Amino acid sequence: MATAKQKNLVSFLQKIKPNGSSVTIFIPYFWLTLFFLLPFILIFFISLTQPVDFQQPPHTPIITSTENGLQLNLYFGNYQALTEDQIYILSIVNSVKIATISTLCCLLIGFPMAYGIARSPDRWRNTLLMMVILPFWTSFLIRVYAWIGILGKENGLLNGFLMWLGVIDQPLDILYSDLAVYIGIVYSYLPFMILPLYATLEKLDNTLLEAAADLGSKPTNTFFAITVPLTMPGIIAGCLLVFIPAVGEFVIPELLGDSSSPLIGQQVRSVFSYDWPMASTLAMMILLVLVVPIFIFQYLQNKQTVTK
Amino acid sequence: MSEKGKPGSPEPWRDKSSKPYIRIEHLVKKFGEFTAVNDVSLSIYKGELFSLLGGSGCGKTTLLRMLAGLEIPTSGKIFIDDVDMATVPPYERPTNMMFQSYALFPHMTVEKNIAFGLKQDGIARSLIAERVSDILDLVQMKPYAKRKPHQLSGGQRQRVALARALVKRPKLLLLDEPLGALDKRLREQTQFELMNIQEKLGITFVVVTHDQEEAMTLSTRIGVMNAGQIVQIGTPQEIYEFPGTRMVANFIGSVNIFAGRVIEDEPDYVLLHSDEANADLYISHGIACAPGAEVWVAVRPEKIVASRTAPAETRNQLKGIIKEVAYMGNLSVYLVKLETGKIVKVTMPNQVRSSENRLTWDDHVYLSWLSTSGVVLHS
Incomplete structure (x- = not known):
């Protein structure tokens, strides 16, 4: 026993x-x-x-x-x-809107850049990639502050330059508006779009594009029929990497945005100073907003790996 | 195989009046300092299956890619059916290419891969479906229509790639090492299928290959390329039996080459002395060459007879010892060392089953060949 x-x-x-x-x-x-x-x-x-x-x-x-x-x-x-209280819902909606538009802008700017880097001669590629990453060597906060100096109404570099050129005679009201927030977010998160796009574009087999051309496909058609579907994982990854932090972003709207319509990230931060439970509730709401795209992403990824 | 091509004019390149379908004139392609294709001129006739044969880096693929429009020539012209292709982008050319890597679109099914080209032409859906279905029958891939490329074997992918290139019925079909990735048995089978398809559809083929056997089996004519230039064009038989240079002779099949000096050169024969073989060599055609000129004589191993007794004919006769024997079943390969130290390769058919009287290691043998068997090469 x-x-x-x-x-x-x-x-x-x-x-x-x-x-x-x-x-x-x-x-x-x-x-x-x-x-x-x-x-x-x-x-x-x-x-x-x-x-x-x-x-x-x-x-x-x-x-x-x-x-x-x-x-x-x-x-x-x-x-x-x-x-x-509508203000919370509004700021969530506003955050999602700004994050969505910024993500699309990043995609529109980032795709040609990533494509250009991936198609550039070998000896240039690392230098170009380095230039994409280079801004990270400076503090994020300083870079956002720099945009105040560029976009400012009085003494702003951009307004000064445009007025010197004679394009405008009144300074533009860009700083402290949604446009400034878009500029700040697109600028800050562009590398997160470019890098995953580059990774997939670089692996894209050029003979596939040649084969498409050989079969009579014009360049624009080849782009949408071959390049885009085959780089979809990179597009999805890049969009998520921009969208998710952009939804919760509070530094950029705080410094560059219009303070009368705060975004959800700013709300959480300010509410947290006097009401932990409400701030936590808002945090849960952001999570909910973010979890949905993640699930969509996972679903798309699974679908791709299954059918690929 | 030289009897192929269009009925009526089986060998259009011999007929002065026939018009070439594809004309390549002084084509040059440089990549920086490197000249990949160096002044190639070539005429290919309708319904031909023309092979570009050469080692890697000889420029054959670059030439093919220029025909497809994927590379822009540095200079020279290409005419397809009398149209100058200089300003025609690849997507407007009447050519289709089968890529060495097949280049199947990984995100599309077999069916969609094949339909892709037809869709670009704006053909009606029902007609596309019909033509895709026909071509799938032709390459026997019907059951795999809904599969994606990664679910297919190498041979199946190759068929899809072929079908995709064929379905548009191009004026010119370009094939880059079409059978390279296949194993030997499948390759042989596909070679004959390719020939059948070519005959059935009457499309003009240009095939790039480094495999001389493939070129011999498939082609109406072969263009042998070396260092960016076409060194010889001819039917498989011409290329094999009458190679123009040592490079061609070596590249197609195996060959014994004897360096020699011309002693007598008459219109109907040449007599040379070869120090390498320590013998006089006699060839029954004139070469119009001054006595004393350095030339080479190429003799194919299967044209040489090895025997223990001296043959009656004393010309083209060498003596040596068998150093190696390789039994290949249908024939045996012998490496015979001459007194001068030169090794001569001889292949002889195994006509009898018994091995009793067969030549073997260290046998002293006489090697001889007919005066019509040798070819004089100038370079």
Whole structure:
């Protein structure tokens, strides 16, 4: 009997004994749980509480102990407030709109650039790529501030230049408008569009384009029938890399945008200073807005890998 | 194979009155300092299956790509059916190409790949479907119409690529190493299929290949290329039996080459002395050359007879020892070392089954060949 038990024990231990692959898998899971899942759950629960002034943490506890044991206190008022106060919905809609248009602009500017780099002679390619990445060597904040200097109404470089040229006689009102936010976002996130596009365009087999031409396809048709479908993974990756951070962006609209119509990122930041639960609720809403495109992305990717 | 082509005029290139379908005039292509194609002039006739044969880097693919319009010639002209192709972009040329890598569109099914070219011409949907279906029958790929290229084997992909190039019924079909990726058995089978298709559709083919066997089997004529130039054009038989240079002789099949000096040169024969073979060589055609000129004599291994006893004819006779024997089934290959040290390759058919009296290692043998078998080469 004892030997049988021992055998069982040994086989049990062998089953749970860590091996190379399980350890390797464990590390990222552990990381994601600790730094993504747990904070997410925390934020989610805080969004179900009410704010309390002069207290640490500044919200009502989720679990309280009473005579009847532990009690769960869930408050859904914040989500209700979202629907009642239009400003939140409007800023979410506005954020999504600005992020969408910026992403499309990035795609329109980034695709020709990535294409040009991918088709340039080998000796130029690394230099050109380096030039795309080069701005990252300067602080993001300084680069956004620089745009104030460029777009400003008084003493702005752009207005000064255009007036010197004589194109305009009144300075343009670009700074502190949505246009300035678009410029800032497109400028800041363009490299995130170019790099994944470049990666797929560079792998695109040139003989496929030649074959299309040989079969009678004009260059524009070849572009839409061959190049675009084959670089779709890069297009999707680039769009997500721009869209997701652009939705939550608050530095660029804060510095360059019109303060009367704050974006959702700015809302979260300002609400957080006095109302943690409401800020958490807004954070959950951003997540919801972002999760939808991720699911679409995953769906498209799966479809491609299945049918490819 | 030289009897192929259009009925009535089986060898249009011999007929002065026939008009070439494709005319290439002094074509040059340079890539920077490197001259890939160097002053090539060539006429190809309707219904021909013309092969460009040469080693890698000889410029054959560049020449083909210029016909397709994928490379712009540095100088020279291309006429297809009397139209100057200089300003015609690839998508307006009456040519279709089958790429070496097949270049099938990975995101399209077999059917859509084949229909792609027809769609560009704005042909009605129903007609496209009909023609795609016909061509799929021709290359026997009907059951795979809905598959994507990565779900096909190499041979199947090759058929799709061929079908895609054929379906537009081009005036000129260009094939870049069409059978390169196939194994031997499949290659032989496809070679004959290609010939059948060519005969059935009457399309003019230009095939680029480095495989001399492929060129011999398929072609009406072969253009042998070296270093950007066409060194010889002829039917497979001409190229094999009457190579113009040592390079051509070496490239097509195997050959024994003896360096020699002209002793006598008359209209109906040449007598040379070869130090390499330490023998006088006699060829039954004149070469119009001064005595003392350095020339080479090429003799194919299968034209040489090896025997233990001396043949009656004393001309073109060498003596040597068998150093290597390779039994190939249908024939045996012997490497015979002459007294001078030169190795001569001889192939002889294995006419009898028994191995009793067969030549073997270290046999002393006489090598001889007919005075019509040797070819004198000047370079």
